[in-house]
Amino acid sequence: MTPQAWQSRFVKPNSVQLSAIIFYGRRHHVRVLDKYLKQNLVSAGGLLQEVAWPTVSNLATCLDSALNTFAATFFGSNTVVKHKHHSHAYTSKTAMYGGVQVLWFVHTEDAEDIHWLNQTLLPSEPHYYKAATSGNFASFYRELEDNRYYIKFDDDIMYIRRGTIEAMLHEKLQKRYWMVSANVINHPVLSHVHASLGALQTYKQQGREFVVGNSSFLEGSPFMSMDSNPHGNCALGSMECAAISHYNFLANIDKEGGLDKYDFGTWDFNAFDGYPRWSINTFIFKGSDLNKEEILADDEKSIAVLLPEIKKVHSGAVGKAIVVHLSYKPQRVDGLEQQTNVAAHYVALARKLTGPLLDV
Numbered sequence: 001m002t003p004q005a006w007q008s009r010f011v012k013p014n015s016v017q018l019s020a021i022i023f024y025g026r027r028h029h030v031r032v033l034d035k036y037l038k039q040n041l042v043s044a045g046g047l048l049q050e051v052a053w054p055t056v057s058n059l060a061t062c063l064d065s066a067l068n069t070f071a072a073t074f075f076g077s078n079t080v081v082k083h084k085h086h087s088h089a090y091t092s093k094t095a096m097y098g099g100v101q102v103l104w105f106v107h108t109e110d111a112e113d114i115h116w117l118n119q120t121l122l123p124s125e126p127h128y129y130k131a132a133t134s135g136n137f138a139s140f141y142r143e144l145e146d147n148r149y150y151i152k153f154d155d156d157i158m159y160i161r162r163g164t165i166e167a168m169l170h171e172k173l174q175k176r177y178w179m180v181s182a183n184v185i186n187h188p189v190l191s192h193v194h195a196s197l198g199a200l201q202t203y204k205q206q207g208r209e210f211v212v213g214n215s216s217f218l219e220g221s222p223f224m225s226m227d228s229n230p231h232g233n234c235a236l237g238s239m240e241c242a243a244i245s246h247y248n249f250l251a252n253i254d255k256e257g258g259l260d261k262y263d264f265g266t267w268d269f270n271a272f273d274g275y276p277r278w279s280i281n282t283f284i285f286k287g288s289d290l291n292k293e294e295i296l297a298d299d300e301k302s303i304a305v306l307l308p309e310i311k312k313v314h315s316g317a318v319g320k321a322i323v324v325h326l327s328y329k330p331q332r333v334d335g336l337e338q339q340t341n342v343a344a345h346y347v348a349l350a351r352k353l354t355g356p357l358l359d360v
Helices: 027-039 058-075 111-124 137-143 164-173 190-196 233-237 239-252 258-262 299-311 329-333 342-354
Strands: 017-022 050-057 128-134 148-153 157-160 180-185 203-206 209-212 266-268 282-286 316-325
Touching (some): 017 027, 027 111, 027 157, 050 111, 157 342, 164 180, 164 282, 180 190, 180 239, 190 239, 209 239, 239 258, 258 316
Parallel strands (some): 017 050, 050 128
Antiparallel strands (some): 157 316, 180 282, 203 209
């Protein structure tokens, strides 16, 4: 099918600048995310002005120190080293000093993934940029602009509903919540909400597929013992629980109004239980929210738990802003990607909704 052009119905204030951040790692998943991101670029009628793909580098730790010392000596203490890809570079601050372009150097351990990023993904879209950071992903937050808004996606987001970014940005601009999450399918907290809303029913595994069970509810499934504990075995570690979330979504998206089952309006993660952890698979924030904070290597703990408690602020999710998160590591270990066809179904869905994917 030929993807149809669309125009956002949300009118973004001219003063609002919006970028996407994806912590890149797995090309087989990113080829799916790529298509949904391109649908949401300004050039396609969406809101995203650019997409940055941060890459962690051990080599960069050494090189950055030497290059930044050199740059500061000759061009001033505010010089920031940036990585340039082809004719453009991701810049959160000025990257040109005295007519000299200062470059990031990037090294990662997976040569095939980086080769695909450099040779296939980045050249496919002029608004894609590669950004490098040393040490861990947490250090990348310090590079962000104060007044720009950012939406961060995990690289295994396999579906983004039309209007998701608009709904999240609209909610963020209301200033009710410090961090605004998407309504994430396969999420330790929100999967419990989806089950409570009646969006899920029992599925049973048959070979590499899951088929509808005998009950329109969840009797006999691991979900019956699920609660809102973000570290619960069902929510985080069970291949069967994850598969039930995914196969219900894949069935619901084919039904008229099927995704309305997941819409809870807004969900306050901090309404009752203080500051419990919630997964930051897809969330929107302003650069000044995080660029001066001490972010742990476990950035989720800082963003979802520690900083909100210190600041006494709430974070929430937007019901209409539906995205699909493929898997957590314990779910992969339990066999979700190797023993089911879940990922293949999302590849097929992306082709149906967006057209051909990039080759890997």
